[in-house]
Amino acid sequence: MGEGKVGLSSLKGRHFVDALDLSQAEYDLLFSLAEDIMESPQDYAHCCSGKILATIFYEPSTRTRLSFEAAMLRLGGRVITVADAATSSVAKGESLADTIRTVAGYADLIVLRHPKEGAAKLAAMYSPVPLINGGDGAREHPTQTLTDLFTIKRYKGRLEGLTVAFCGDLRYGRTVHSLIRALALREGIRFILISPAELRLPRAIVEEILETNPGLGLVETEDLEVGLSEADVLYMTRIQKERFFNEEDYIRLRDSYILTRRKLEGAKENLLVMHPLPRVTEITHDVDEDPRAIYFQQARNGMFVRMALIASLLGVV
Amino acid sequence: MLKVDRIQLGIVLDHIQAGKGFLIFQELGLSSRKEPTALLMNVPSSKMGKKDMIKVSGVLDLDLTKLGLLDPGITVNYIEGGEVIRKVKPGLPERVVGLIKCKNPRCITSTESYQEPIFTLVDKENKEYQCHFCGERVRV
Numbered sequence: 001m002g003e004g005k006v007g008l009s010s011l012k013g014r015h016f017v018d019a020l021d022l023s024q025a026e027y028d029l030l031f032s033l034a035e036d037i038m039e040s041p042q043d044y045a046h047c048c049s050g051k052i053l054a055t056i057f058y059e060p061s062t063r064t065r066l067s068f069e070a071a072m073l074r075l076g077g078r079v080i081t082v083a084d085a086a087t088s089s090v091a092k093g094e095s096l097a098d099t100i101r102t103v104a105g106y107a108d109l110i111v112l113r114h115p116k117e118g119a120a121k122l123a124a125m126y127s128p129v130p131l132i133n134g135g136d137g138a139r140e141h142p143t144q145t146l147t148d149l150f151t152i153k154r155y156k157g158r159l160e161g162l163t164v165a166f167c168g169d170l171r172y173g174r175t176v177h178s179l180i181r182a183l184a185l186r187e188g189i190r191f192i193l194i195s196p197a198e199l200r201l202p203r204a205i206v207e208e209i210l211e212t213n214p215g216l217g218l219v220e221t222e223d224l225e226v227g228l229s230e231a232d233v234l235y236m237t238r239i240q241k242e243r244f245f246n247e248e249d250y251i252r253l254r255d256s257y258i259l260t261r262r263k264l265e266g267a268k269e270n271l272l273v274m275h276p277l278p279r280v281t282e283i284t285h286d287v288d289e290d291p292r293a294i295y296f297q298q299a300r301n302g303m304f305v306r307m308a309l310i311a312s313l314l315g316v317v
Numbered sequence: 318m319l320k321v322d323r324i325q326l327g328i329v330l331d332h333i334q335a336g337k338g339f340l341i342f343q344e345l346g347l348s349s350r351k352e353p354t355a356l357l358m359n360v361p362s363s364k365m366g367k368k369d370m371i372k373v374s375g376v377l378d379l380d381l382t383k384l385g386l387l388d389p390g391i392t393v394n395y396i397e398g399g400e401v402i403r404k405v406k407p408g409l410p411e412r413v414v415g416l417i418k419c420k421n422p423r424c425i426t427s428t429e430s431y432q433e434p435i436f437t438l439v440d441k442e443n444k445e446y447q448c449h450f451c452g453e454r455v456r457v
Contacts, residue, residue, distance in 0.1 A: 096429050116425040118450025122432055137423050139451060204447075204454055 008033060012315030017120040017133040019142040019178040024185060031150050033308040033317060034301075041074065044307065047316045048077030054107035055081040056099065057134070058090070058114045063277055063299055064134050064143070068111050071306040075316075080107060086115075097126040104129045109314060112136075130313040138172040144276050145178040146309060147302035152233055154301065155272055155294060161188035163217075165227030167257050168194075168237035168282060170201040175276040176237055177205055184209035190217030192227040196256045198249070199239070224257050228267045234259075236275045236282050254281070261286045274298055321355045321372055328379065329394040329401075330371040335359055337388050338369025344387055345380075347373065381407040383416055386457055389444070409457075411438050417446060417455060424451035 007029050015021070022030070037044050053072040055065050069079045082088060085099070096114070100123045103110055112123050113134035120133030120140065135141040153159055164183060166176050170193055180201070183189050191209075193201050200220060210216060221227065227234065239254045258281060259273070275283060275295040287293050311317040333341060335358070342348065342356045352375035362368040384391055385407030395403040415433035419426050426434045426448070435449035444457050 095431060096425070097431065114425070115423075116428060117421065117423045117452070118425040118448070121450050122425050122429060136425070137451075204452060 008312045008317060009315065011309075011312040013130060014313060015120075015124040015127070015131045016142055016309065016313065017124050017131065017136075018140055019145040019182040020185075021142065027146070027149060027182070030146065030305060030308045030312060031153055033312065034150055034305040035154075037307050038304050044075055044311065044317075046076035047311055048072060048075035048314060051075075051077040051109070051314055051316070052107045053077055053079050053109045053111065053310065054103045055079065055083075055111045055134070056085050056103060056113070057081075057083055058085045058112075058119075059135070060084075061113055061134070063302070064113065064141075065111075067299070067303045068132075068134065068143075068306055068310075071303050071310055074303070075307055075311055077108075077310075096123055100126045100131070101128075109310060132309070132313070135174055138174050138177070140178050141174040141276075142178050143302070143306055143309065144175040145182050146305045147298060148175070148179050148235070148274060148276070149182060150305040151274065151294065151298045151301045152272065156232065159183065159186045159189075162186075162232045163190040163192065163230055164233040164235060165192040165194060165231035166201075166235045166237070167224055167227060167259075169199045169239045169253075170195040170237070171199040172240055173237045176201070176235070179235065180205065180209060181212075184213050184216055189213070191219070192231060193218070193220045194222065194224050194227045194257065195220075196222060196253055199253060199256075224259070224263065225266065228263060228271075231271060232268065233272045233274060234267070236273065236279075238275075238278065238280050238282055257282055259283045259287055261290060264290055264292065267292070321357065323399055324353075324372055324374045324396055325399050326376070327352075327372065327374040327396050328377050329373075329396060330384075331368070331392040331394055332362075332365065333369035333371065333391055334388050335365070335367040335369055338371060341369075341384070341387050341391075342371060344383065345371075345377075347371070350375075350377075381405065382410040382413060385410045386413060386416055409438055409441055409444060412436070413438075413446060417457065419448045419451060419453055420455060421448065421451050421453035424448060424453060426450055 072079050104127050109130050111132045111134045114136050117137035117139040119136040124131045133142055170176050271292045273293045338356050338358050347354050355372040357370040359367045360370055389409040393405040394401045413436045417436045419434050436446035439445055439447045445454050447454050
């Protein structure tokens, strides 16, 4: 195993519910370990032998759940899963705390996805085993942040001094919230926030990141073209139907931004087009052929960096 | 002016913002006490113009967090032998458990009712607290 494991012992037994639960140094160590796993997967193929990961999903998920499960299986561990917890334990009236305490008796590590904001924080209070937030409502999705930062670092070689444009649903997009808070800590970062007025980044997050980094560059616009010409990274997001109480609002806003190959003509040659997936209409399929579109590589990177996270929280590296 | 006798043993809540005395009286459950208890409203004050006061005779276990939340400017005077032996200004509490309800319908505390809401003071000037779970901010 490579140098990536140095210092990771600090992660053993910890929860990961918020993007800021890890220091910049810990993120960098996880990225080194993930690189090492990508280069020498055979060295890690049995490190979680005898360990069990439980995935509890109260909301539908394809990528996150499969990514975690594939990650654990590739580390030699086993997986137990509740893919639709909302119709099983909740239907019987069981509290989240009781579900977590019960499952913690079966597994060494838990991944939780829940539609309510702060669910992972509450669950972690009752979990005697490490708990990972697999997404809680519109609030946080820290392992997507891990994926996104790892991807930017792999392709750009750095996380500092970048102009990062976020486009789409910045109000309810939990992947955006987590990534912005983590990136704001890096030096020389500039954000371009592109969204309809109704879906702007919550003021509390704007205030928080400006407090964290008063020198942060931040532009808010409704014009995608502005972001495209200046960005090093363009982070597209889906307008999420499930976050709206009112379907009329969703229908009105869902096609606010559509990135096409033609629109990319005005962008930098070395731009990275990222997306947490699933994509609906916001990126046309012809963009997939553009070498700047890296969202499928991004999804694959997520599995390797989740392997690094699982191994570190279990203390097996 | 209205006169209320000095108390020998008890608590005097002073510098209550005028108009808030009755609310604090209710919130502290003072109406059910057997000992002499007085609520004074609109008392002339050199600093505040008008203020409310509460005098409680006997032993009372005060929740200073709650009191600070209800009126951060309040002064608690502990009386023994007819003299003030200790003054406490609770101020706005840094952390509040179970006293503020999160108004965000998407917050986990809206459905997991066994969990007491936890709030942390984030903006003293604007009396703003933040929910530990969902991050929602509320003014008290």
